[in-house]
Amino acid sequence: MASQLANAIRFLSADAVQKANSGHPGAPMGMADMAEVLWHEFLNHNPANPKFYNRDRFVLSNGHASMILYSLLHLTGYNVSIDDLKNFRQLHSKTPGHPEYGYTDGVETTTGPLGQGVANAVGMALAEKLLAAEFNKDGLNIVDHYTYVFLGDGCLMEGVSHEACSLAGTLGLGKLILLYDDNNISIDGKVDGWFTENIPQRFESYGWHVVPDVNGHDTATLKAAIEAARAETGKPSIICCKTLIGKGSANKEGSHKTHGAPLGAEELEATRKHLGWNYAPFEVPQEVYDAWNAKEKGAKLENEWNKLFAEYKAKFPQEAAEFVRRMNKALPEDFDEYVQTALKEVNAKAEKIATRKASQNSIEILAKVLPEFVGGSADLTPSNLTDWSDSVSVSRDKGGNYIHYGVREFGMAAMMNGMALHGGLKPFGATFLMFSEYARNALRMSALMKINPIFVFTHDSIGLGEDGPTHQPVEQTATLRLIPNMAVWRPCDTVESLVAWAEAVKAVDHPSCLIFSRQSLPFIQRDEAQLADIKRGGYVVSKATEGDAQAVIIATGSEVELALNAQTVLAEQDVFVNVVSMPSTNVFDKQDAAYRESVLPKNLPRIAVEAGVSDGWYKYTGLNGAVVGLDRFGESAPAELLFKEFGFTVENVVDTVKVVLENNAE
Numbered sequence: 001m002a003s004q005l006a007n008a009i010r011f012l013s014a015d016a017v018q019k020a021n022s023g024h025p026g027a028p029m030g031m032a033d034m035a036e037v038l039w040h041e042f043l044n045h046n047p048a049n050p051k052f053y054n055r056d057r058f059v060l061s062n063g064h065a066s067m068i069l070y071s072l073l074h075l076t077g078y079n080v081s082i083d084d085l086k087n088f089r090q091l092h093s094k095t096p097g098h099p100e101y102g103y104t105d106g107v108e109t110t111t112g113p114l115g116q117g118v119a120n121a122v123g124m125a126l127a128e129k130l131l132a133a134e135f136n137k138d139g140l141n142i143v144d145h146y147t148y149v150f151l152g153d154g155c156l157m158e159g160v161s162h163e164a165c166s167l168a169g170t171l172g173l174g175k176l177i178l179l180y181d182d183n184n185i186s187i188d189g190k191v192d193g194w195f196t197e198n199i200p201q202r203f204e205s206y207g208w209h210v211v212p213d214v215n216g217h218d219t220a221t222l223k224a225a226i227e228a229a230r231a232e233t234g235k236p237s238i239i240c241c242k243t244l245i246g247k248g249s250a251n252k253e254g255s256h257k258t259h260g261a262p263l264g265a266e267e268l269e270a271t272r273k274h275l276g277w278n279y280a281p282f283e284v285p286q287e288v289y290d291a292w293n294a295k296e297k298g299a300k301l302e303n304e305w306n307k308l309f310a311e312y313k314a315k316f317p318q319e320a321a322e323f324v325r326r327m328n329k330a331l332p333e334d335f336d337e338y339v340q341t342a343l344k345e346v347n348a349k350a351e352k353i354a355t356r357k358a359s360q361n362s363i364e365i366l367a368k369v370l371p372e373f374v375g376g377s378a379d380l381t382p383s384n385l386t387d388w389s390d391s392v393s394v395s396r397d398k399g400g401n402y403i404h405y406g407v408r409e410f411g412m413a414a415m416m417n418g419m420a421l422h423g424g425l426k427p428f429g430a431t432f433l434m435f436s437e438y439a440r441n442a443l444r445m446s447a448l449m450k451i452n453p454i455f456v457f458t459h460d461s462i463g464l465g466e467d468g469p470t471h472q473p474v475e476q477t478a479t480l481r482l483i484p485n486m487a488v489w490r491p492c493d494t495v496e497s498l499v500a501w502a503e504a505v506k507a508v509d510h511p512s513c514l515i516f517s518r519q520s521l522p523f524i525q526r527d528e529a530q531l532a533d534i535k536r537g538g539y540v541v542s543k544a545t546e547g548d549a550q551a552v553i554i555a556t557g558s559e560v561e562l563a564l565n566a567q568t569v570l571a572e573q574d575v576f577v578n579v580v581s582m583p584s585t586n587v588f589d590k591q592d593a594a595y596r597e598s599v600l601p602k603n604l605p606r607i608a609v610e611a612g613v614s615d616g617w618y619k620y621t622g623l624n625g626a627v628v629g630l631d632r633f634g635e636s637a638p639a640e641l642l643f644k645e646f647g648f649t650v651e652n653v654v655d656t657v658k659v660v661l662e663n664n665a666e
Contacts, residue, residue, distance in 0.1 A: 005040060006032040007277050008075060008288050010248050013067035014271070015281040016088040016095070018262045023089060023097065026245040026258030027065035030216070031150055031181050034241055037222040038148060038179065039072050039294075042230070046298030047077035050105040053327050054145050054305050057108050057124045057422065061117025061151035062181065063098040064260070068150075070095045073106040075284070075292035080104060082282055101421065101449040109421050110449050113441055115158025116414045118178065121149045122164040123418020123427075125176035125236070126394075126403075130374065131424045133399025135323050140312045142305070142323065143424075145175070146230070152181045153191050156199060160442075163411025168236045169207030172396040176236040177229045181216065183245040189256045200240060209237040216241030250274040326372045326424045331506065338369055339502045346494050347531065350523040355516040355557070356458040358497035360385035363428075366501060367391075374419060376403035376429040378412050383518075384430035384458045409435045413442035416453040420446070426505065430456035432464075433473040433515055436480065446511040447485040454504045458516045460490065461611040462646065463558055465518075468636030478616045480513050481585055489584045490515040492560035493523050496583050499534040503587070517558050519639055524560065524581075537587030538599050542567060544576035551657055552600060554580045554620055555609040559648065563609050566653035577657060578604075585616070605664045607657050611648055626660050628653055 009032040017023035039058075046052045060069045067088065073080040080094060087093040094104045098112030108124070111117035125147040132143040155161050168176055180199065184191055200212040209232040211225045222241070229237035246258030250270035263271065272278070279285065313320035325332075332338070342365045351358070367373045367388050375391060377384045381404070392400035405412040409431050416427040436443065436457050446453055462472045481488045487510055489500035497516070504512035524541060526534075533539035542564055543549065555563035563579045570577055580599055582588055588596065600606060606625040608617035614629030621627055630646050643649065 004288055005291055006036040007248070007275055008284050008292070009035055009068055009071045010275070011272070011277055011279070012071040012074065012085055012282065012284070014263055014268055016067050016070070016085050018265065018268055019086055019281070020089040021262055023067060023262070024064040024260050025067070025263055026185070027062060027152065027181065028068035028071065029249065029258070030183050030243040030245045030247045031065065031068055032247065033217045033219060034150065034179050034181070034222060034243070035068055035072055037219050038226065039076065040292070041223055042226055043148065044145060044301055045076075045106075045294065046302045047073075047106070047295050048298060049302060050078065052298075052302050052305075053423075054143065056145045057121065057147040059108055059111065059117045059121040059124070059147070059149045060099055061111055061121070061149050061155045062114065063111030063117060065150070065152075066095070066097065066099050069099055069107065070104070073104065075289065076294040077298075078106045080106070086282060101451075109418065110445055113445065114154040115156075115160040116442060116445060118149050118151050118155055119160050119164035119411055119414030119442075120418035120421065121147050121176060122168045122173065123415035124422040125168065125173040126171065126415065127419045127422035127425050128175055129171070129173060130394065130399045130401075135319055137312065137316060140308060140315070142309055142312050147176050149176070149178045150181060151178060152183070153186055153195055156180070157195055160410045160414055163408035164415055165203065165208070165236075166206050167406065167408060167411060167415075169203075170396065171394065172207070172234050173236045174233040177226065178236070178238040180238055180240045181243055182240050183243045185245045185254075185256045185259060187256065187259055199238075203238045207235060209235040211237065211239045214239055214241045216243035217247060248275050322371070323424070329423065329508070332369050335369065335506075339498070343495065343498055343531065346498050347526070349494070350525070351494050352520055352522050353494065354518055354520050355491055355493065355497050356383075356385045356518060358491070358494040359456065359458070359501065359514065359516045360388065361494065362498045362501040364388045365498065366505060370426060370505065372424065372426040374401050374403065374425045374427045376405050376412065376427070378405045378409045378429065378431040378435070379407045380431055383432070384456060386428070386430040386456055403429070405429065409438035410442060413439035413446070413455065416455075417442055417446050417449070417451060420451045420453045421449070426452075426454070428454035428456055430458065432459045432471060433457035433476050434459070434471050436476050436513070443480070443486065443511065443513070444483055447483050450485060450509040451511060452507045452509070453511050455511065455513045456516070457513060459518045460515045460557060461517070462630065462634040462642045463517055463519045463611065463639045465639035465642065466636055469633040472634035473612070474630055474633060475613045477515055477610075478613045481616060485510045487512045487584060487586050488515065489513070490557040491583045492555075492557050492581055493521055495524070495526065495531065496534055496581070500583060503535050515557065519558065521558055522561050524564070534583065535587070536591050536595065537584035537589070538580055538582035540578050540599055541581040542579040544578055545571045547576055549576055549578040549604060551577045551661060552580055552604050552606045553577050553609060553653065553657065554582050554600070554606055554617070556582055557610070559609045559611060562648060562650065562653060565650045566657065569650055569654050570657060575657065575661065605660050607653070607660055609648070609653055611643070611646070624660070624664055626656050628656055
């Protein structure tokens with residue numbers, strides 16, 4: 001029967017690819033035996049409740065093999081019908097070309113960009129470890145599950161897999177188990193010419209438990225390997241499964257030609273005969289469905305956990321309520337009131353500090369009511385200022401709430417995505433804004449999945465100074481704003497920093513990038529209405545001192561001070577302007593038209609000021625306005641000299657405003 005269970009995966013996968021005339025049949029066919037053993041013998045899940053808290057997590061890191069996952073979900077009883085399989089890769093289907101979180105019940109993360117799935121899984125396994133350390137009591141282990149990953153050669157070639165797997169070994173994530181589809185094939189053919197490293201030795205050097213040279217088509221051997229991996233609780237495990245891509249194909253088994261193209265009608269028919277699968281396309285015999293169905297087993301599993309949790313709740317009611325709140329991604333009931341009180345206190349202090357320090361102060365405030373906070377930095381904690389008085393470093397031997405990621409920006413961001421997907425934690429992690437480039441694809445994946453980790457980026461402009469153009473971000477803030485479904489905040493002082501943090505924490509369906517300065521910035525006085533409007537992304541921070549405004553200066557971050565000083569000088573010359581602070585263009589753009597008009601009246605010319613590339617600001621200034629920006633790389637020099645060198649001076653902003661007014665008067 002085992003071979004028939006695996007063959008059901010093979011033919012559902014190959015038939016769906018054939019019908020779509022697009023996709024990847026080779027990997028699903030090659031990994032079918034691995035999937036049969038893992039899902040039929042070991043995986044704890046409940047198809048009737050894909051969000052069951054204590055389920056095992058399964059990640060298909062080589063996401064191009066998506067049909068193996070869709071086939072498994074269909075066969076085991078998830079809400080994935082045979083018609084959904086027939087609709088593979090079609091518009092608005094539950095079965096897109098690569099697995100997408102939120103589209104299909106049972107898909108734990110969006111995969112496709114190779115290597116990120118395994119890094120997400122490291123984050124999931126770390127979340128399990130941290131929550132278990134926090135909530136489990138003697139004999140009442142309410143957090144107790146595994147994270148399993150399928151991955152291939154491509155995932156292990158990607159650098160992010162090195163970053164995440166290295167850290168997983170250091171942290172001893174014993175409930176993380178990888179099944180490596182070692183088929184020696186990628187799109188270009190046999191990988192011998194470009195991928196020859198010794199994977200078992202590589203993972204041994206990371207501190208992993210390694211099971212090498214496993215026959216990936218022998219169910220008994222696979223079962224024994226998984227049992228050995230589960231028995232090793234102090235180390236993550238990798239099972240190196242020797243497989244044939246396109247396993248079972250009559251004429252193409254082992255060929256790279258099965259990787260990314262349909263087998264073809266003739267080959268599929270020949271394969272049916274070769275494997276003795278005497279069924280039409282998308283037809284599965286009832287006895288195979290019955291053998292695969294996991295609903296009864298899943299219901300029993302969840303019922304047993306519910307009994308355990310009821311006992312836990314009776315003994316530890318406060319911890320039980322906290323666990324449910326956090327797994328349901330709910331904030332404390334009084335969170336908004338708490339923030340408003342804190343905001344008034346911060347406003348009253350009127351501190352002149354760097355916004356990276358204002359960020360740390362905000363973390364300190366919020367962490368008192370958010371035990372789900374898990375912070376971290378890519379080896380820049382003293383510079384990013386992301387630790388706080390109650391932060392505890394995570395280690396192999398204990399839990400905690402602060403992760404030292406090492407110099408692993410991409411791995412950090414992808415692991416944060418995994419922690420957010422797991423639930424129960426609210427991760428944030430930091431590096432210099434310049435090095436957001438290393439993490440870029442994980443940021444995009446976060447936005448694509450509509451999850452809500454918080455990415456903290458400090459040292460935000462040429463204000464970094466002497467470290468020079470390699471470390472001075474110029475285009476980064478602008479390009480982060482271009483990511484759909486991403487909220488980007490660049491606050492100008494302590495108050496805006498706390499608002500940015502609070503809004504990022506409250507975000508449900510999008511990630512946030514919080515961008516902070518190295519240098520000290522002044523505090524800005526505001527009235528209550530202005531304080532309330534900060535969360536709308538843009539607001540008039542200072543109205544024209546006399547009469548009606550003749551223009552609007554828009555600024556963010558450190559340049560808000562520059563705009564205010566220019567406003568003062570202009571007023572002395574009988575030129576009156578409003579100053580708009582716009583800490584988040586993304587949030588401002590979502591406000592209603594009436595509010596946006598009140599901040600940026602259509603009849604007033606606009607001048608934007610930001611120490612970065614100028615292009616993005618023209619959507620606000622139009623052709624009749626101007627941008628004081630920086631469309632070149634920086635230099636190595638003290639910050640104050642650089643701002644002067646590149647025109648970020650009161651005199652230049654004043655002159656620019658005058659020129660714009662003159663041009664609009666013609």
